[in-house]
Amino acid sequence: MRVLVLANQKGGVGKTTTAINLGTALAAIGEKVLLIDLDPQGNASTGLGVERRSRRVSTYDVMMGAESLKKVLQPTAVPGLSIAPSTLDLLGVELEIAGRKDRALRLKNAIARFVEDQQSEPSSERFTYALVDCPPSLNLLTMNAMTAADSVVVPLQCEFFALEGLSQLLATVDQVRSTLNPALTIHGIVLTMFDSRNSLAAQVVADVRSFMGDKVYDTVIPRNVRISEAPSHGKPVLLYDLKCAGSQAYLKLASEVIQRERLFRAA
Numbered sequence: 141m142r143v144l145v146l147a148n149q150k151g152g153v154g155k156t157t158t159a160i161n162l163g164t165a166l167a168a169i170g171e172k173v174l175l176i177d178l179d180p181q182g183n184a185s186t187g188l189g190v191e192r193r194s195r196r197v198s199t200y201d202v203m204m205g206a207e208s209l210k211k212v213l214q215p216t217a218v219p220g221l222s223i224a225p226s227t228l229d230l231l232g233v234e235l236e237i238a239g240r241k242d243r244a245l246r247l248k249n250a251i252a253r254f255v256e257d258q259q260s261e262p263s264s265e266r267f268t269y270a271l272v273d274c275p276p277s278l279n280l281l282t283m284n285a286m287t288a289a290d291s292v293v294v295p296l297q298c299e300f301f302a303l304e305g306l307s308q309l310l311a312t313v314d315q316v317r318s319t320l321n322p323a324l325t326i327h328g329i330v331l332t333m334f335d336s337r338n339s340l341a342a343q344v345v346a347d348v349r350s351f352m353g354d355k356v357y358d359t360v361i362p363r364n365v366r367i368s369e370a371p372s373h374g375k376p377v378l379l380y381d382l383k384c385a386g387s388q389a390y391l392k393l394a395s396e397v398i399q400r401e402r403l404f405r406a407a
Contacts, residue, residue, distance in 0.1 A: 141174075141255055142401065143270045144327055145289040149312075150305040151276035153297040154332035156183045157367060157377075158393075159273040161386075162293075164376035165394030166269055167220035174213070174270045177226035178247070178281050184273040185225035188216045189374030192227070200229035202250045203284070204236065209254040218376060222267075234280045243280060244320055247272075248288035278312050286316040291327035291404075293397075296348060298334045298341040298360075303351065328400060330393060332361040359393040362386060 146159045156179065163173045177184040178199055185195065194214070201207035202224065213222045237243045251270065258266045272285040286292065292313055296302050306329070317324045329352055335341050349356050361367075364386035370377040378387045 141251075141258070141267050141270055142291075143251060143272065143289045144291050144293050144397075145272040145274060145282075145285040146293050146295060147274045147282055147285065148295055148305065148309060149276060149278045149282075150297070150301070153276075153302075154295045154361065155276065156187065156273050157371070158293070158295045158330060158332065158361070158390075159184050159271050160187045160371075160376045161367075161378060161390040162394055162397065163221050163269075163271050164218050164378045165390045166271075166397070167218050168378060168391070169394055169398070171220065171268045171398075172266065173221045174267045175221065175223045176209075176247075176270055176272045176285075177223060178230070178285055179226055179273055179275040180228050180230035180281075181275070182226040182228070183371070185223060186374065187371040188218070188221075188223050188376065190214055190216070190223060190225045195225045195227050198227040198229065199224050200227055200233060203230070203233045203246050203281075205246070205250075208257075209250045210257055217374075217379065230281065237280070244283050244287050247284040251288050278309070282312075283316065283320070286313065286324060287320045289321070289324060291325045293327045294329045295332050296329050297332055298338075298344045300340065300344070302344055303347060306348070306352075325404075326355055327397070328357045329355055330357050330359065330361060333363045334360045335363045357393060357396050359389055359396050361389045361393070364389075 146155050163175045167173045197207050197212045202209050212224045274282045274285050362385050366381045366384040367377045367386035370380035
């Protein structure tokens with residue numbers, strides 16, 4: 141199972157939206173996907189129609205070692221996509237595990253046990269991807285996600301301050317790589333909320349591409365009203381309106397992610 145973490149310390153860049161819709165798009169093209177909601181706000185859980193009252197066990201219990209990842213999984217309306225939901229209890233995790241030696245390895249250990257359990261399942265039932273949706277900060281939850289991950293997917297809004305935040309995030313990835321997870325790579329940077337009528341957005345795209353080169357995905361996610369509406373219906377945009385520009389962009393992104401995965405495996 142490949143573990144991809146969606147991280148950016150800046151809020152409102154389309155991180156959760158990308159987690160939900162990339163997961164849905166990967167499931168739509170035949171992958172079996174697990175979405176781990178590690179954001180205390182729980183927006184990924186809500187966006188996939190998991191009501192708060194049904195989250196009796198959550199990623200909080202996984203981080204505290206009280207439950208296995210398998211026990212907290214819930215199916216979604218998307219065939220092939222399951223979610224480990226989040227609750228506000230996650231806000232207290234940092235204080236509760238701060239004094240423990242394995243504080244940065246909690247999620248990694250939980251995922252390792254989950255993968256081990258999967259070996260006894262038929263191959264058609266095994267998860268091929270785990271996507272981790274992080275909180276909008278570089279805290280202990282994000283560090284846990286990066287320590288557990290194979291690669292980082294960075295959603296980046298097409299706006300003026302994007303590059304400033306990007307350099308800070310890259311420094312954190314380097315720090316995790318040098319101390320906790322030497323195999324961690326940047327899978328790619330996905331440009332979100334692109335407005336073709338805005339000349340500044342085009343300039344940001346050009347700047348990011350010149351700065352990061354082929355680390356930037358070819359697919360750009362447009363600013364699209366259907367993407368914004370979908371979470372209020374508890375659905376990914378691909379279920380809400382498959383033909384809209386946003387859905388088509390996420391399908392293209394999923395095929396690009398698969399293509400890069402093939403290249404990683406070949407390398």
